[in-house]
Amino acid sequence: MAKILKAKKVELTVGRIAKLKCEEGKTRTYLWCKEFKGFGVIATIAGSKSFIFQAKIYGKSARMTICDVNAKRIDDARKEARRLQALIDQGYDPRQVKANNKAAEQAATAAKKVQEAREIVTVGEAWKEYVTARKPLWSALHIRDHDKVMQTGGDTRKRSKKLTEPGSLATLAKIRLVDLTPELVTEWAKAEALIRPTRARLALRLLRAFLNWCGRHSTYKAIVTSNPAQNNDARESLGKAKVKHDVLQREQLPAWFDAVKQIQNQVISAYLQTLFLTGARREEIASLRWQDIDFQWNSLTINDKVEDFRIIPLTPYVANLLSTFPRRNEWVFSSPSAESGRLTDPSIAHRKACAIAGLDLTLHGLRRSFASLCEWIEMPAGIAAQIQGHKPQGVREQNYIRRPLDLLRVWHVKIESWILEQAGIEFEPAQAGLHIIKC
Numbered sequence: 001m002a003k004i005l006k007a008k009k010v011e012l013t014v015g016r017i018a019k020l021k022c023e024e025g026k027t028r029t030y031l032w033c034k035e036f037k038g039f040g041v042i043a044t045i046a047g048s049k050s051f052i053f054q055a056k057i058y059g060k061s062a063r064m065t066i067c068d069v070n071a072k073r074i075d076d077a078r079k080e081a082r083r084l085q086a087l088i089d090q091g092y093d094p095r096q097v098k099a100n101n102k103a104a105e106q107a108a109t110a111a112k113k114v115q116e117a118r119e120i121v122t123v124g125e126a127w128k129e130y131v132t133a134r135k136p137l138w139s140a141l142h143i144r145d146h147d148k149v150m151q152t153g154g155d156t157r158k159r160s161k162k163l164t165e166p167g168s169l170a171t172l173a174k175i176r177l178v179d180l181t182p183e184l185v186t187e188w189a190k191a192e193a194l195i196r197p198t199r200a201r202l203a204l205r206l207l208r209a210f211l212n213w214c215g216r217h218s219t220y221k222a223i224v225t226s227n228p229a230q231n232n233d234a235r236e237s238l239g240k241a242k243v244k245h246d247v248l249q250r251e252q253l254p255a256w257f258d259a260v261k262q263i264q265n266q267v268i269s270a271y272l273q274t275l276f277l278t279g280a281r282r283e284e285i286a287s288l289r290w291q292d293i294d295f296q297w298n299s300l301t302i303n304d305k306v307e308d309f310r311i312i313p314l315t316p317y318v319a320n321l322l323s324t325f326p327r328r329n330e331w332v333f334s335s336p337s338a339e340s341g342r343l344t345d346p347s348i349a350h351r352k353a354c355a356i357a358g359l360d361l362t363l364h365g366l367r368r369s370f371a372s373l374c375e376w377i378e379m380p381a382g383i384a385a386q387i388q389g390h391k392p393q394g395v396r397e398q399n400y401i402r403r404p405l406d407l408l409r410v411w412h413v414k415i416e417s418w419i420l421e422q423a424g425i426e427f428e429p430a431q432a433g434l435h436i437i438k439c
Helices: 014-019 074-089 094-120 123-137 140-150 182-193 197-214 232-238 250-261 266-278 282-286 316-323 347-357 363-377 381-388 394-399 405-423
Strands: 028-033 039-044 049-057 060-068 299-303 309-313 426-429 435-438
Touching (some): 039 074, 060 094, 074 094, 182 197, 282 363, 309 381, 316 426
Antiparallel strands (some): 028 039
């Protein structure tokens, strides 16, 4: 604590304060008021001048800055010093009083902010803040899902004259966050169940995660004290998702390959074949970069949903497809017309190809097909799961089995060869790295 310095006391005037300077060789110089003990002016080596008050608090000397000399008149600064002394006489520490007042002001400001948010913030406004905050942690597909469920609709489509439809959660966007109740969510679910139950089930899951985030938000947690989307009535209204059974049978392989190979866009055609022959997730293959492919050691590094990444074999037929691609940018499956520079929606081309082949198959059905066809060659389930990026099942798989890439390659090349054989595609990988395909 500062000690009360002994110095000549004078009558403080504007002129004396103006002439006051920090003495040479010192860091500060004081000018004390003779009319009121402890009140004075300090001049620092930096050139600043401030009114100060110095007194003993709980037996220890303390110095408090009142303000800059230009901020108050001398009489006003002296009144402030008397007020501080009065607090000390009453047994208070002025510094603690000031801190308490500041804390009270901050609490009042925060309460006002919460109240304002409670009165005006809508679900749509909070949703935008939520997406912005979480975007660095999400994949591009997950971000797109959040944008689509809340889109207002009415925008022009890129590939159709029809306008875009409102998202599943668009009807809730303008509702105040404080007014979102379980009953309101249930009504929304019943309405959506009549027109698009599958999309609505996804929207309900996204809404539930959003409201959980609101419950942790510094402002919104005072508004969302429970999760309105976490109620059985809404979930029951939308029903349970049906298990999908779309899968390529062995006898359907020739028709599927013939239709896919006829797609004029080489990138989409190769993407669909690669997606099928690796058994990977659609976004895992779509986001492949050239740096993820090792043509020398025949491996693919894939951004994994379960782990950070996984490495799988680059099989001969897939290597042949990718080796002929033009390297327009960093993406393997590039698209000059897409804003991201890479393939984003191959579903349309795939549906047309399936229609030609007389098949009903989704992109995820290709992943399901790979897993099912592996049974024909009696591939060990653990190897198929590791290639596809499924989470290891059981204590032994999780903690003891560590398969090298060469072991995965034995079985992956075997299933690729079997699929091509069943599809009627004659493929002969040459030793020099050239590949011959006969259809």
